[in-house]
Amino acid sequence: MPIIRVENLTKKFGNITAVDNISFEVEEGTIFGFLGPNGAGKTTTINILCTLLSPTSGRAFINGHDCMKESAKVRKDIGIVFQDTTLDKDLTAYENLVFHAYLYSVKKSEIKERVGDALKFVGLYERKDDLVKKYSGGMKRRLEVARGLIHRPKVLFLDEPTLGLDPQSRTNLWEFITELPEKHNVTVFMTTHYMEEAEVCKRIAIIDNGKIIAEGSPEELKKTVGGDVIYLKTTDNKKSKEEIKKVFGLEAKEKDGELYITTLRGDACIPELIRALADMVVSVRLQRPTLNDVFLKLTGKAIREEEATGMDTIKEEVRAYRRRH
Amino acid sequence: MNRPEIFEGALFWSLFWASKKVTGVRGKAPVLRLPVEFNAIYVIVAREFKKFIRERSRLVSAIARPLVWLFFVGAGLSRLVQPVEGVSYTQFMFPGILGLTILFSSIFSSISIIWDKEFGFLKEILVAPVSRFSIVIGKALSGTVVSTIQAVIILLLFPFLGIKLGILNIIAVVILCAMVSFSISAFGIVLATFYESYESFSVIMNFIVMPMFFLSGAMYPVKLLPQVLRFVSKINPLTYGVDALKHMITPLRTGPLSPDFGLITDLGVIVFTSVAFVLLAARLFERKQ
Ligand SMILES: Nc1ncnc2c1ncn2[C@@H]1O[C@H](COP(=O)(O)OP(=O)(O)O)[C@@H](O)[C@H]1O
Numbered sequence: 001m002p003i004i005r006v007e008n009l010t011k012k013f014g015n016i017t018a019v020d021n022i023s024f025e026v027e028e029g030t031i032f033g034f035l036g037p038n039g040a041g042k043t044t045t046i047n048i049l050c051t052l053l054s055p056t057s058g059r060a061f062i063n064g065h066d067c068m069k070e071s072a073k074v075r076k077d078i079g080i081v082f083q084d085t086t087l088d089k090d091l092t093a094y095e096n097l098v099f100h101a102y103l104y105s106v107k108k109s110e111i112k113e114r115v116g117d118a119l120k121f122v123g124l125y126e127r128k129d130d131l132v133k134k135y136s137g138g139m140k141r142r143l144e145v146a147r148g149l150i151h152r153p154k155v156l157f158l159d160e161p162t163l164g165l166d167p168q169s170r171t172n173l174w175e176f177i178t179e180l181p182e183k184h185n186v187t188v189f190m191t192t193h194y195m196e197e198a199e200v201c202k203r204i205a206i207i208d209n210g211k212i213i214a215e216g217s218p219e220e221l222k223k224t225v226g227g228d229v230i231y232l233k234t235t236d237n238k239k240s241k242e243e244i245k246k247v248f249g250l251e252a253k254e255k256d257g258e259l260y261i262t263t264l265r266g267d268a269c270i271p272e273l274i275r276a277l278a279d280m281v282v283s284v285r286l287q288r289p290t291l292n293d294v295f296l297k298l299t300g301k302a303i304r305e306e307e308a309t310g311m312d313t314i315k316e317e318v319r320a321y322r323r324r325h
Numbered sequence: 326m327n328r329p330e331i332f333e334g335a336l337f338w339s340l341f342w343a344s345k346k347v348t349g350v351r352g353k354a355p356v357l358r359l360p361v362e363f364n365a366i367y368v369i370v371a372r373e374f375k376k377f378i379r380e381r382s383r384l385v386s387a388i389a390r391p392l393v394w395l396f397f398v399g400a401g402l403s404r405l406v407q408p409v410e411g412v413s414y415t416q417f418m419f420p421g422i423l424g425l426t427i428l429f430s431s432i433f434s435s436i437s438i439i440w441d442k443e444f445g446f447l448k449e450i451l452v453a454p455v456s457r458f459s460i461v462i463g464k465a466l467s468g469t470v471v472s473t474i475q476a477v478i479i480l481l482l483f484p485f486l487g488i489k490l491g492i493l494n495i496i497a498v499v500i501l502c503a504m505v506s507f508s509i510s511a512f513g514i515v516l517a518t519f520y521e522s523y524e525s526f527s528v529i530m531n532f533i534v535m536p537m538f539f540l541s542g543a544m545y546p547v548k549l550l551p552q553v554l555r556f557v558s559k560i561n562p563l564t565y566g567v568d569a570l571k572h573m574i575t576p577l578r579t580g581p582l583s584p585d586f587g588l589i590t591d592l593g594v595i596v597f598t599s600v601a602f603v604l605l606a607a608r609l610f611e612r613k614q
């Protein structure tokens with residue numbers, strides 16, 4: 001039985017259709033990625049799944065429970081890291097997690113241990129008594145992941161978990177996220193508009209304008225754009241071309257003095273190519289298709305990699321300032 | 326998630342109290358999920374209390390405000406108003422000053438929900454497996470705890486104002502302060518559900534809280550107000566709290582400075598508005614597109 005099942009889900013805000021008749025399933029114990037540009041409908045979908053919004057039509061189930069009719073059961077089974085942080089900045093990290101533990105009725109005798117373990121898992125144990133307002137963006141995200149795990153949910157939702165983080169914090173966070181299914185026995189449902197991040201997912205749904213336009217494993221999706229490209233520098237392009245045609249039956253093309261061949265399983269082709277061309281090869285490079293290419297092919301546009309959080313952070317700081325004065 | 330949950334919550338509570346009364350044991354029926362609700366209520370109150378203790382400036386200004394009113398305004402006006410049956414104007418104002426303390430701290434505590442909305446923390450509470458009813462109760466009790474503490478601090482001034490209170494009277498006043506705090510906090514939660522950003526803070530303070538204070542009988546008796554304002558006073562939930570406090574602190578039978586309503590009426594209104602605001606707030610919390 002899939003742990004998440006979504007059937008013909010639609011959500012309209014006035015005349016905007018934020019989510020347009022989507023259906024998908026997520027297998028237990030996997031990382032599922034929801035990939036799409038800003039405004040595609042990712043957050044809206046998460047809000048419906050976590051019972052904060054009712055859909056206009058369609059149904060959604062988590063662990064067999066209806067997200068609309070059995071919200072209390074669904075809430076117990078899920079943990080969420082929202083796109084914008086939902087920590088109490090005037091409490092310490094430790095207090096934030098204890099608050100969460102009480103809210104989810106974790107047994108009193110277990111609270112201390114679970115909170116401690118969660119903090120250690122994300123490497124924040126030493127800073128547990130600092131007020132959250134002193135934390136960096138990356139630390140806050142890690143803390144939120146830790147908090148989402150305290151009540152041992154079956155599904156953890158991560159909405160744009162790395163948005164606005166510096167590259168190092170992103171890598172750091174990814175290490176935790178990829179370990180989650182195994183270490184914490186949890187299914188991860190994450191959204192992102194960073195293509196390279198979606199690579200770690202077992203399955204991906206690409207969403208644009210509220211519709212799912214492709215679904216599959218990263219490998220499957222990348223195959224749809226036609227496979228890998230091998231670039232070759234040789235001492236004799238003409239002779240090499242003929243040789244490739246004779247041995248592999250492939251048409252090599254020339255660009256900027258380099259030959260290139262499009263093929264599936266490019267990595268496996270390279271040794272054979274080198275063997276066939278013997279001493280003529282000067283250099284070889286392999287270019288694999290990215291999910292960006294997939295998105296480009298499906299929609300004719302690239303996903304904009306804009307940093308929405310830059311502005312949000314400024315806004316938040318202005319508010320925090322006003323609040324203090 | 327939807328309306329039944331509010332009633333479910335209300336039902337749980339009444340059943341719980343009933344079962345406790347009847348059997349004398351803590352109800353732990355599995356259907357009732359009561360421990361879950363209690364944990365949530367407890368931790369919501371604990372959070373408010375912790376932040377209250379931590380924010381010294383909030384405590385200082387909360388204590389300073391009533392003192393300023395009492396000593397500057399009270400001292401000035403008591404020259405104009407003759408004591409009636411031994412009750413000076415400052416003494417007359419004292420219940421109103423307790424009301425002021427409660428009003429500000431309860432509303433302040435409740436509309437911190439708007440900040441929680443803005444800074445996202447409210448979502449953390451809303452996605453938890455806790456009924457909306459308990460969230461509202463938790464928030465209302467948060468306001469009750471912090472404003473009762475502040476009211477008690479102000480109450481300690483009574484000997485310096487020449488007011489005589491017996492121990493039973495003091496206990497009654499404290500209980501009354503807690504009841505008034507609860508109803509005003511619940512009212513504050515209802516208010517908070519209407520605002521999305523705390524930029525509305527000054528609107529609430531200037532157009533709701535200040536008028537509530539002036540028209541509560543705190544500064545001048547309701548019975549002396551012009552007709553229209555008297556009507557507004559009568560629909561002001563704080564009026565009955567202040568009036569009940571007057572019954573306890575300056576129990577005049579007649580004259581302009583005597584209480585405006587009967588004590589039973591006051592208590593009835595306080596209890597009724599508490600229940601009504603809590604149910605309304607829980608219902609408003611459910612609202613979503
Ligand atoms: N509460 C709302 N009211 C009106 N429109 C909304 C609301 N929430 C989201 N939308 C609209 O729905 C669309 C999808 O938004 P969202 O789910 O936040 O996208 P994403 O998370 O993929 O960036 C956007 O066009 C957005 O403007």
Ligand SMILES: [Mg+2]
Pocket residue numbers: 039042043044083159160
């Ligand atoms: Mg989003």
